[in-house]
Amino acid sequence: MTQAPDPLEDSLATITPGAGAEIQPGPGTGLTAVHHRVEPGDTLSTIFSSLGVPMADLRKIMEADAEYLALATLQPGTEFRLTFDEANQLTELALEIDAARTIFFTKTDDATFEYRQTEAETQWVSEVLRGTIEGSFYASAIRAGLTENQIASVSQLLKHQVDFRRDLRAGDRFSVIIGQELAGDESTGKSRLEAASLQLRSDTYTAFRFEDGNYYDENGKSVLPAFRRWPTTTPYRVSSHFSRNRIHPVTGRKAPHNGVDLATPRGTPILSTGDGIVQRIGNHPYAGKYIDIDHGNAYKTRYLHLDRILVRKGEKVQRGHKIALSGNTGRSTGPHLHFELHINGRPTDPLKAEIPTAADVPQALAGRFEEETAFKLEVMRNAGSRSNLMLADKS
Ligand SMILES: [Zn+2]
Structure with a gap:
């Protein structure tokens, strides 16, 4: 069998009606909005059928979603809103992805749905976390307050320099700067590693995020290997x-x-x-x-x-x-x-984009990189065991 008979049947396994759907008439607009909050085990199909929305609408929305996959794995807690016109036809599905981002599927004239995303202004603030190795790096990092994803990032960035199983000894120290994205003063849930430093007995290994999104060591050398251009062993048409x-x-x-x-x-x-x-x-x-x-x-x-x-x-x-x-x-x-x-x-465009080439920080930006790196190093050395020192950062 090459095609599932109805692909909508077995996918969409994670959305919700929410215990109490809240219905708000839009005064004077003729529009009605229904709010839902995603709960574990809910599915988009159930919600749509409980509200009497035709499956054809869901199908068209999924069609618009194919280039984005925004609906493929909805997280519990995600808020969404369905808007209906006077004739009780669905005109829009809106999802609040996080505090800064909302995605809209809006019905167009030819009755298909169009995808659109809005993004509020955000800023990044940083905090420093420090710890000492006792047991595995993972256990030590959890104690210091890092999340599993952040630990995976640190290992990924430093693994080409350090063997995390064999090189670490009790008493070795590490510090990281974690950036958190805020919309106003609300966290969007996005975080990223701004810098990591691992001090073994005699050596220190570092990785610093730079404005191009790549990570470099203290000397401006890329810490990650180059990318492949093609996802296949040979190019295809x-x-x-x-x-x-x-x-x-x-x-x-x-x-x-x-x-x-x-x-x-x-x-x-x-x-x-x-x-x-x-x-x-x-x-x-x-x-x-x-x-x-x-x-x-x-x-x-x-x-x-x-x-x-x-x-x-x-x-x-x-x-x-x-x-x-x-x-x-x-x-x-x-x-x-x-x-x-x-x-x-x-x-x-994956065939034209600049991809990581394991190159150094571009010469023209070397001065700025050095300045930023010196500042981050200073912060990592001097902060207390967990410091809330906020580094404002627009990038
Ligand atoms: Zn394609």
């Missing part, structure tokens, strides 16, 4: 290019194409283009079986329409690691790989 506004081959409508399509026969080995951690895997009615990989810096990659997924969520992968076999799952006109590269959260 490009059957559809990255585009902000292409005509969709199946629907005939204009929509962005957030990746590049490679004409890979079914079963072609798909390789991770960089070291990273498998952020999510899933099965979307239109995008098919997919993998998201977080490369620990500004980069994320996404692989769609896979035949078989060979990695698990949370698994660490190396550049060139075989993560899947390509296929034709979801809605697709034939076997191919849809491959996306996101830089700082924005889809970018």
